[in-house]
Amino acid sequence: MKELKIVRGACPHDCPDTCAMLYHVEDGKLVDVQGDPNHPMTRGGLCVKVKNFHEHHYQSDRLLYPMRRVGAKGAGEFERITWDEALAEIKSRWTDIIAKHGSQAIMPHAYLGHQGVLNGLTSGDAFFNRLGSTVAEKTYCESGSSTAWHMTVGGSGGLDVESMAYSKYIIVWGMNMTSTNLHGWPFLLEARKNHGAKIVVIDPVRNRTARQADWHIPIRPGTDGALAMGLIHEIIAKGLVDTDYVERYTVGYDELAERAANYPPERVEEITGIPADDVRKLAYEYATSQPAAIRQGVALERSRGGGQAIRAITCLPALVGAWRHVGGGTMEMPIWEFPTRFDAICRPDWIPEGTRVVNELDLGMALTGELDLDPPIKSLFVYNSNPVSQGPAQEKTMRGLMRDDLFTVVSEHFITDTARFADLLLPATMQAEQLDIMVTWGHLYISLNQPAIDPPGECVPNVELFRRLAKTMEFDEESMAYWNRTDRQMLIDFHDWDAPALEGITYETLEEVGWMRLAVGTPDTRAPHAEGNFPTPSGKCEFKSSLAAGGNFVVPVWRSMYEDMQPGGYVDPVPDYVPPFESPQSNPELAQRYPLSIISPKPHAFLNSQYGNAADKQKVQGRQQVFIHPADAAERGITEGDVVRVFNDRGSFQGPAAYESGLMPGLVMANVGHWQGKSSATTVNAITADRHCGLGNAGVYGDNLVEVEKLEKPDVAQSA
Numbered sequence: 252m253k254e255l256k257i258v259r260g261a262c263p264h265d266c267p268d269t270c271a272m273l274y275h276v277e278d279g280k281l282v283d284v285q286g287d288p289n290h291p292m293t294r295g296g297l298c299v300k301v302k303n304f305h306e307h308h309y310q311s312d313r314l315l316y317p318m319r320r321v322g323a324k325g326a327g328e329f330e331r332i333t334w335d336e337a338l339a340e341i342k343s344r345w346t347d348i349i350a351k352h353g354s355q356a357i358m359p360h361a362y363l364g365h366q367g368v369l370n371g372l373t374s375g376d377a378f379f380n381r382l383g384s385t386v387a388e389k390t391y392c393e394s395g396s397s398t399a400w401h402m403t404v405g406g407s408g409g410l411d412v413e414s415m416a417y418s419k420y421i422i423v424w425g426m427n428m429t430s431t432n433l434h435g436w437p438f439l440l441e442a443r444k445n446h447g448a449k450i451v452v453i454d455p456v457r458n459r460t461a462r463q464a465d466w467h468i469p470i471r472p473g474t475d476g477a478l479a480m481g482l483i484h485e486i487i488a489k490g491l492v493d494t495d496y497v498e499r500y501t502v503g504y505d506e507l508a509e510r511a512a513n514y515p516p517e518r519v520e521e522i523t524g525i526p527a528d529d530v531r532k533l534a535y536e537y538a539t540s541q542p543a544a545i546r547q548g549v550a551l552e553r554s555r556g557g558g559q560a561i562r563a564i565t566c567l568p569a570l571v572g573a574w575r576h577v578g579g580g581t582m583e584m585p586i587w588e589f590p591t592r593f594d595a596i597c598r599p600d601w602i603p604e605g606t607r608v609v610n611e612l613d614l615g616m617a618l619t620g621e622l623d624l625d626p627p628i629k630s631l632f633v634y635n636s637n638p639v640s641q642g643p644a645q646e647k648t649m650r651g652l653m654r655d656d657l658f659t660v661v662s663e664h665f666i667t668d669t670a671r672f673a674d675l676l677l678p679a680t681m682q683a684e685q686l687d688i689m690v691t692w693g694h695l696y697i698s699l700n701q702p703a704i705d706p707p708g709e710c711v712p713n714v715e716l717f718r719r720l721a722k723t724m725e726f727d728e729e730s731m732a733y734w735n736r737t738d739r740q741m742l743i744d745f746h747d748w749d750a751p752a753l754e755g756i757t758y759e760t761l762e763e764v765g766w767m768r769l770a771v772g773t774p775d776t777r778a779p780h781a782e783g784n785f786p787t788p789s790g791k792c793e794f795k796s797s798l799a800a801g802g803n804f805v806v807p808v809w810r811s812m813y814e815d816m817q818p819g820g821y822v823d824p825v826p827d828y829v830p831p832f833e834s835p836q837s838n839p840e841l842a843q844r845y846p847l848s849i850i851s852p853k854p855h856a857f858l859n860s861q862y863g864n865a866a867d868k869q870k871v872q873g874r875q876q877v878f879i880h881p882a883d884a885a886e887r888g889i890t891e892g893d894v895v896r897v898f899n900d901r902g903s904f905q906g907p908a909a910y911e912s913g914l915m916p917g918l919v920m921a922n923v924g925h926w927q928g929k930s931s932a933t934t935v936n937a938i939t940a941d942r943h944c945g946l947g948n949a950g951v952y953g954d955n956l957v958e959v960e961k962l963e964k965p966d967v968a969q970s971a
């Protein structure tokens with residue numbers, strides 16, 4: 252009989268749920284992966300993306316060996332080489348580039364393909380800082396939210412998702428929880444069942460979450476700031492402020508009240524499309540149904556005024572005293588509770604003085620000369636990310652990657668839309684094959700993922716990749732001490748085990764039990780700001796932010812920017828509504844040519860672009876459809892199923908039109924994450940602008956205008 256071994260793991264994905272997993276191994280083969288039934292979030296279930304995670308490890312198109320490009324750039328033709336050959340080529344190309352242009356001509360590009368402490372988005376930072384490369388600013392996601400959050404309530408973990416079971420009123424604001432935070436949703440249902448909590452969803456789309464809510468409030472994208480300011484106005488006007496809480500635990504009330512006076516409900520209706528009476532009703536219900544919770548989604552940050560909208564929303568619980576109660580307050584992401592030692596991981600002290608910063612969202616501009624960089628980028632090293640799919644200005648980025656003089660190295664699981672442009676491909680391990688600690692942005696449990704099987708082929712974890720690169724580049728002995736540790740020792744060194752949050756938790760216990768709750772109180776008693784205690788400079792909730800005085804800054808998720816490299820520029824200390832760059836209301840001139848707003852939320856069956864190449868997931872997700880309101884379709888002579896082209900000055904993509912009456916008229920939607928060539932040569936980020944939002948240098952994935960037209964001749968076969 253075969254022996255079944257069960258190894259404790261944790262999902263590596265950029266998802267707030269960070270599920271605890273049980274790897275089932277037979278004869279060295281991963282035969283099943285189950286959610287841990289004892290984990291309070293996971294409760295034994297994994298999502299549609301990961302439920303057959305074991306098969307993902309054995310997918311036939313997986314990259315198993317280092318490869319060198321043999322065809323034209325972007326053609327995706329490669330031949331197998333050895334690790335020694337790959338490393339030797341990197342060394343010789345980089346040595347040459349450094350001699351001619353300096354080390355800043357090399358740029359890393361990483362995001363959250365893997366979310367671990369060891370193998371996640373900062374796993375290459377120490378290597379690249381020591382090399383002296385350009386510093387890549389990583390603001391794909393959450394930097395706008397995190398910056399706004401820190402300006403208001405500091406590095407607070409905020410409301411615990413599990414405490415929402417005790418809420419009486421829950422606003423899900425710009426988040427499609429039943430797709431993107433599946434394991435958070437049951438706590439809301441519990442609140443509804445146990446004490447009749449009302450679930451309100453604020454979203455331009457009647458998405459799968461809105462369909463299960465008690466009240467769906469459609470809102471024009473990018474106008475949440477106006478709604479939040481309107482709620483503040485109404486709460487003040489109707490005398491619903493918790494004055495005792497405001498006096499004791501907040502600063503800047505007068506300034507906030509003065510601003511909010513500009514947003515009576517009728518004006519809010521004009522901007523947001525929400526009837527004035529609904530604004531009044533929402534303000535009244537929210538203020539008077541305590542404990543009230545707000546779950547903020549990342550979608551809120553994806554337009555010009557996103558950061559300021561999040562500032563305004565984050566002020567609401569203090570204004571009505573919601574923080575006083577268990578189940579009251581707001582949740583953005585609790586990552587700040589985890590005592591990760593980013594300085595030890597990233598080694599910012601190794602960055603040579605005067606090193607420049609290039610934002611990853613500017614990759615297309617950086618590669619095509621638009622940024623006028625001196626020295627220009629001569630080599631790009633991509634890991635944990637797929638910028639062609641997930642970054643803005645897709646067509647520009649691809650033009651940049653086609654440059655013959657650019658030496659591109661990509662570490663990957665698959666030959667993605669980005670990896671296709673590589674000169675060298677390096678194979679990376681998957682989660683069951685490596686060790687890591689998973690912190691999370693969706694709950695308060697720390698977990699250890701232990702390797703269950705041997706890596707296939709010649710795949711290596713990111714940490715080993717950079718260890719090999721450090722040796723190859725012949726770093727001095729002192730620096731090599733960083734890499735001359737075991738992975739286990741690194742994980743121990745990368746956490747502050749004496750921090751209060753890790754009280755009672757040791758690495759050894761994690762090895763035994765897999766996951767543990769941080770020592771931050773229990774879900775049924777935790778009310779972190781019942782008596783203020785905001786970790787801001789004033790110790791209070793800052794309606795008027797003291798951090799704004801220092802000018803624009805970025806609070807990244809994980810460490811992706813360093814304090815002495817902040818971008819600068821004026822920041823408004825008080826929340827306000829900032830209109831989108833591109834909307835029919837804010838930019839009528841552009842709207843004459845491109846009258847439709849577009850949003851590109853997360854795919855249900857993919858994880859960003861991951862699983863976009865898996866046949867079973869494609870079946871669930873479908874093709875790169877263009878969801879359009881029937882009235883907008885009719886105006887353009889489009890009927891359901893017609894192949895349409897979506898375009899603006901930046902680029903275009905195509906797909907079959909699908910009627911969606913749950914969209915606000917004037918809005919089209921196409922999910923991000925589809926791979927090129929499946930039903931369109933390019934994908935939705937072809938139309939996304941490469942500019943930044945007002946706070947945290949976030950991207951503008953939700954702030955773009957387009958036009959849609961019926962295509963007589965599709966450029967890619969539509970049969971798939």
Ligand SMILES: Nc1nc2c(c(=O)[nH]1)N[C@H]1C(S)=C(S)[C@@H](COP(=O)(O)OP(=O)(O)OC[C@H]3O[C@@H](n4cnc5c(=O)[nH]c(N)nc54)[C@H](O)[C@@H]3O)O[C@H]1N2
Pocket residue numbers: 265266267392424425426427428430431432453454455456458470471472473474475547548549550551554850851852853854855856857858859860924953
């Ligand atoms: N299945 C699945 N789950 C995922 C991911 C995935 O790719 N697939 N990705 C993970 C990652 S990286 C992240 S950041 C999270 C993000 O997850 P969410 O925070 O849920 O973000 P989105 O999916 O971008 O959008 C959520 C909702 O916001 C709405 N929306 C768009 N613009 C606006 C706006 O201006 N205002 C308001 N009020 N609503 C708006 C959209 O219609 C959508 O229904 O999901 C994570 N979980």
Ligand SMILES: Nc1nc2c(c(=O)[nH]1)N[C@H]1C(S)=C(S)[C@@H](COP(=O)(O)OP(=O)(O)OC[C@H]3O[C@@H](n4cnc5c(=O)[nH]c(N)nc54)[C@H](O)[C@@H]3O)O[C@H]1N2
Pocket residue numbers: 265362363364365370391392393549634635636637638640641642662663664665667679680681713851852853858859860861923935936939952
């Ligand atoms: N239009 C639009 N664009 C968006 C968004 C949107 O809502 N709309 N969302 C934005 C957001 S919130 C995010 S978080 C970003 C996500 O952007 P990315 O993090 O770039 O997204 P992924 O598609 O997950 O790509 C990660 C890649 O890393 C690889 N990978 C996974 N694990 C490992 C590993 O251990 N080692 C190595 N070397 N590689 C690994 C995967 O195979 C995958 O190709 O996209 C952003 N882009």
Ligand code: SF4
Pocket residue numbers: 262263264266267268269270297298299300301433434858
């Ligand atoms: S992707 Fe999210 S929901 Fe799915 S298994 Fe991983 S952590 Fe859980």
Ligand SMILES: [Mo]
Pocket residue numbers: 265391392393549
């Ligand atoms: Mo994200």
